[in-house]
Amino acid sequence: EVQLDQSGPYVKKPGESLKISCKSSGYIYTSYWIGWVRQMPGKGLEWMGIIYPEDFDTRYSPSFQGQVTISVDRSINTAYLQWSSLKASDTAIYYCATRPRGWGYFDNWGQGTRVTVSS
């Protein structure tokens, strides 16, 4: 059974850095891309980016390019989403999810990481 276990929750101040994680189990780690999706309070879903653990190929939504960094540590089957300087507008729930190779939908989801940025 595919499982994605996310870290958190987090409460941070504006300007602070943060790295959240998504640990995968139950499948061959390099067979799926891992994606990140944002959900701001009371709002819908926004695709942020994806990474392929096999070769570290990383693609970002134009809306999030330069705002976040997606990475992966294959040795521990864990993907990361990080910010160098948080803003109040980064307050949201962040989901990781698996994307089957060759397709663009997300078939398995983590439980979500709540990030609150407030002074």
Next chain:
Amino acid sequence: EIVMTQSPATLSVSPGERATLSCGASQSAGTNLAWYQQKPGQAPRLLISGASKRATGIPARFSGSGSGTEFTLTISSLQSEDSAVYYCQQYYQWPPAWTFGQGTKVEIK
């Protein structure tokens, strides 16, 4: 960017009745369209991919149809546990610029 527009914003349906949700794309997405269900406090769950293929374990009362710019999710006989927000997502482009609709909230009347 392909803009996805869902209608209606809220749908109130009696148990056992049919619910029909619409999703429109600003340009053709082929059949590269997925539907997700999200219940309060939970992560989204994949219902449909390829516009019409049910994901593993999804009840047969959920069906998807459409191609190009017009898509539909139908719940043939609404159950109380189907109360949720439903999102469509297009994944037509590579390099990816995938987008979600704004969601349709299904309420039990």
